Amino acid sequence: MSAVPRAVATTGTDTAIVLLGTGVVGGALLRLLATPAASTLYLVGAANSKRQVANARGLVPGRVAAALAESAAGRDDAGLLAALDDSGAAHRVVVDATASADEAARHADWLGAGYHVVSANKAATGETLAAWDDLRRAGRRGGVLYGDAATVGAGLPVLSTLRRLRDCGDRLLALDGVFSGSLSWLFNQFDGSRPFSALLREARAFGYTEPDPRLDLGGADVARKLLILARTAGHPIDTTDVAIESLVPAALRDVPLEAFLARVEEFDADLERRRADAAQRGRLLRFLARLDEHGRARVGLTEVAPTHPAARLAGTDNLFALTTHRYRAQPLVIQGPGAGPEVTAQALLGDVLALTAAQARAGV
Ligand SMILES: NC(=O)C1=CN([C@@H]2O[C@H](COP(=O)(O)OP(=O)(O)OC[C@H]3O[C@@H](n4cnc5c(N)ncnc54)[C@H](O)[C@@H]3O)[C@@H](O)[C@H]2O)C=CC1
Numbered sequence: 090m091s092a093v094p095r096a097v098a099t100t101g102t103d104t105a106i107v108l109l110g111t112g113v114v115g116g117a118l119l120r121l122l123a124t125p126a127a128s129t130l131y132l133v134g135a136a137n138s139k140r141q142v143a144n145a146r147g148l149v150p151g152r153v154a155a156a157l158a159e160s161a162a163g164r165d166d167a168g169l170l171a172a173l174d175d176s177g178a179a180h181r182v183v184v185d186a187t188a189s190a191d192e193a194a195r196h197a198d199w200l201g202a203g204y205h206v207v208s209a210n211k212a213a214t215g216e217t218l219a220a221w222d223d224l225r226r227a228g229r230r231g232g233v234l235y236g237d238a239a240t241v242g243a244g245l246p247v248l249s250t251l252r253r254l255r256d257c258g259d260r261l262l263a264l265d266g267v268f269s270g271s272l273s274w275l276f277n278q279f280d281g282s283r284p285f286s287a288l289l290r291e292a293r294a295f296g297y298t299e300p301d302p303r304l305d306l307g308g309a310d311v312a313r314k315l316l317i318l319a320r321t322a323g324h325p326i327d328t329t330d331v332a333i334e335s336l337v338p339a340a341l342r343d344v345p346l347e348a349f350l351a352r353v354e355e356f357d358a359d360l361e362r363r364r365a366d367a368a369q370r371g372r373l374l375r376f377l378a379r380l381d382e383h384g385r386a387r388v389g390l391t392e393v394a395p396t397h398p399a400a401r402l403a404g405t406d407n408l409f410a411l412t413t414h415r416y417r418a419q420p421l422v423i424q425g426p427g428a429g430p431e432v433t434a435q436a437l438l439g440d441v442l443a444l445t446a447a448q449a450r451a452g453v
């Protein structure tokens with residue numbers, strides 16, 4: 090068990106956290122928790138899908154992976170929440186770095202019970218409008234905050250910008266761009282020199298894709314981000330309002346993940362044909378998202394000219410073009426890496442630090 094007594098007693102102003110998910114993003118957050126930037130935080134619990142460790146006096150982030158491997162199998166969120174309660178910390182935070190719909194469905198309960206939630210998991214805010222509304226009500230009831238910076242653009246300052254514009258009375262008119270780091274990377278590389286399937290395997294190895302890459306390739310991950318952005322901007326749109334083009338061949342949509350991963354070559358023929366056809370017209374393929382002035386939303390593969398802003402992205406770059414009432418002659422554009430462990434973990438840490446600071450300012 091990787092527990093060490095904390096060096097000092099709780100001051101009443103510090104922050105205890107439990108971390109759900111110790112994969113690509115959660116693992117990077119554990120590394121960040123060992124840096125001076127996180128010196129006011131202490132980790133009292135961590136879990137993967139099968140095991141958990143908890144100690145109200147604190148865990149050593151660098152020893153969590155080994156402690157999980159040594160622990161008995163079994164998961165129970167109640168044990169992790171008990172560690173938060175027993176910690177005596179002023180601020181108790183659940184960090185969700187899973188892609189689990191079950192954990193996402195618990196966010197509202199945690200908020201209602203007075204735990205702050207910081208999430209990279211989009212399944213809570215990016216699915217039904219009813220779930221979105223529930224979260225907001227629960228946060229108000231519990232008097233706590235919800236950190237969502239990691240859910241869009243892997244922490245690029247998009248949601249914070251939309252909130253600021255909205256606070257100033259500005260209104261989002263349209264939203265355009267590339268909202269997926271993995272799809273950006275894939276189509277930035279896909280020039281016919283290597284099969285799409287080989288690139289997909291590489292993107293997964295880099296940690297850019299969702300645990301199940303069909304969420305990316307099927308457009309659902311981009312649609313979730315579009316919904317989160319639109320709702321944050323005050324447009325109450327629901328999942329059924331987004332037209333989604335899936336790139337996943339019908340035969341691969343419902344097979345188990347392992348079978349899907351063994352058959353990704355089935356993407357190659359169709360995508361290579363689409364790429365070559367576009368190239369003949371002097372155009373490139375990009376996976377774009379758009380919300381127009383009439384509230385119509387679409388995500389899908391689009392042919393763009395080489396001069397299109399999406400054609401000039403590199404790496405995992407995301408691009409968000411926000412056309413608002415006050416930015417209507419030219420959109421406000423935010424661009425930068427939109428996937429990857431370090432930037433996403435930093436977004437989670439930034440949210441934990443920001444909510445602690447906000448509570449301190451409010452005298453909580
Ligand atoms: N990889 C990236 O660049 C980005 C990822 N995200 C989001 O971060 C989340 C995690 O992504 P990755 O770290 O890439 O996935 P991953 O597959 O590497 O890690 C997921 C982790 O969650 C754990 N897990 C699954 N169900 C759990 C449960 N019920 N309780 C506790 N742990 C559970 C798994 O055991 C694993 O440790 C996803 O929601 C993803 O959308 C967000 C922005 C960027």
Ligand SMILES: N[C@@H](CC=O)C(=O)O
Nearest residue numbers: 269270271297298299
């Ligand atoms: N799989 C996602 C990761 C970040 O949300 C993406 O590709 O953008």
